[in-house]
Amino acid sequence: xxxxxxxxxxxxxxxxxxxxxxxxxxxxxxxxxxxxxxxxxxxxxxxxxxxxxxxxxxxxxxxxxxxxxxxxxxxxxxxxxxxxxxxxxxxxxxxxxxxxxxxxxxx
Amino acid sequence: xxxxxxxxxxxxxxxxxxxxxxxxxxxxxxxxxxxxxxxxxxxxxxxxxxxxxxxxxxxxxxxxxxxxxxxxxxxxxxxxxxxxxxxxxxxxxxxxxxxxxxxxxxxxxxxxxxxxxxxxxxx
Numbered sequence: 001x002x003x004x005x006x007x008x009x010x011x012x013x014x015x016x017x018x019x020x021x022x023x024x025x026x027x028x029x030x031x032x033x034x035x036x037x038x039x040x041x042x043x044x045x046x047x048x049x050x051x052x053x054x055x056x057x058x059x060x061x062x063x064x065x066x067x068x069x070x071x072x073x074x075x076x077x078x079x080x081x082x083x084x085x086x087x088x089x090x091x092x093x094x095x096x097x098x099x100x101x102x103x104x105x106x107x
Numbered sequence: 108x109x110x111x112x113x114x115x116x117x118x119x120x121x122x123x124x125x126x127x128x129x130x131x132x133x134x135x136x137x138x139x140x141x142x143x144x145x146x147x148x149x150x151x152x153x154x155x156x157x158x159x160x161x162x163x164x165x166x167x168x169x170x171x172x173x174x175x176x177x178x179x180x181x182x183x184x185x186x187x188x189x190x191x192x193x194x195x196x197x198x199x200x201x202x203x204x205x206x207x208x209x210x211x212x213x214x215x216x217x218x219x220x221x222x223x224x225x226x227x228x229x230x
Contacts, residue, residue, distance in 0.1 A: 034216025036152075043202055043220035044152065055207060055218055087152055091214055094166040096142070096154040 001026055001090050003099035011107040018075040020102045022088035027068050029092030035064055035073045036087045038101075044087065048073060078104070109133040109219050111141075111203050116224030119193055125226060127188040129203030134219075136184040137161075138209035142217060143177065143188050145199035145226075153199075158186060160210055171197075193228045200225050 002025040012018055022033065031051040036044035046055040048064035051071055061076040075082055083106050088099040115127040129141060143155040156167045156177045165177050176189040186203060201224050204217035 030214075032214055036216065038152075043204075043223060044217070045220075046207065046216045046218045049207060049215040050213070053215075055216070089152075089154070089216060091216060094157075095168045096157070098144075098152040098154060101151045 001028065001093055001097050003088055003090060003097055005086075005088055005099035005102045007102060008100075009103045009105060011105050012078055013107045014078050014080050016078050018073075018078055018082070018104055020073040020075075020086055020088075020104075022066075022071040022073070022099050024069040024071075024090060028071075028090045031067050032090060032092030033064075033066070033071050034089045034091060035062075036089065037082075037084045038087065039084045047086075075104075080106075109205075111205060111219055111221035113201060113203055113221040113224040116201065116226045118227045118229065120230055121193060121195055121228055123193050123228070124189070124191045125193065127190065127201055127203075127224060127226070129186040129188075129221060131184045131186075131205070134205075135209070137181050138211070139205050140210055141179065141186040142204050143175075143186075143201060144204055144217070145197075145201045146223075147196070147199040150199075155201075156188065190226070193226075195228050198226060198228045 004023045006021045033051045035048040038044040052064045085101045142157045158177045174192045179186045203221045205219040207215035207218035
């Protein structure tokens with residue numbers, strides 16, 4: 001399954017709302033879609049699994065939605081620490097696959 | 108504290124071999140699939156392989172199938188990635204990662220990650 005993320009880069013200011021998209025080439029089994037945040041020099045951090053469930057310790061400004069082939073990660077109000085690269089991943093089919101990433105940068 | 112730690116990375120010539128280790132602690136190892144993921148310099152994440160708790164189920168990405176072999180030693184709480192016929196394009200940071208919940212519950216994304224180990228393939 002090929003995952004296509006858009007946009008490639010999102011330029012926003014702190015406090016603004018971020019909407020990131022992930023589109024799959026075929027239906028993702030059981031909505032097994034995860035979102036990760038990665039900062040330079042760090043391992044990815046799981047934000048969302050099952051398309052909409054927040055991982056432990058993740059702030060409620062992060063939310064996931066969608067089903068089938070279209071999924072969205074929303075950050076309701078960007079905090080300075082949220083500027084990073086975000087990846088979606090499907091884990092319902094093998095091989096597991098990641099999207100190419102969306103960079104959220106400070107405007 | 109649940110931890111994964113990769114080791115074994117380094118510089119190797121094209122066509123060479125390397126064995127990565129993922130040593131775990133702080134959780135019941137036999138309850139979890141373990142995955143390998145890599146990230147080439149300045150690039151995105153690429154899933155490579157997983158191994159089931161008993162080791163009898165494995166899967167590989169097409170990019171490494173036939174060259175890489177994943178295995179585990181449940182007595183040592185460790186997973187290995189044997190990498191043969193290495194190519195320049197295998198240069199990357201290699202991570203091992205574990206799901207949020209054990210295999211007998213629902214599938215999730217990867218909640219626990221190692222710090223990564225750098226593999227450089229160059230002549």
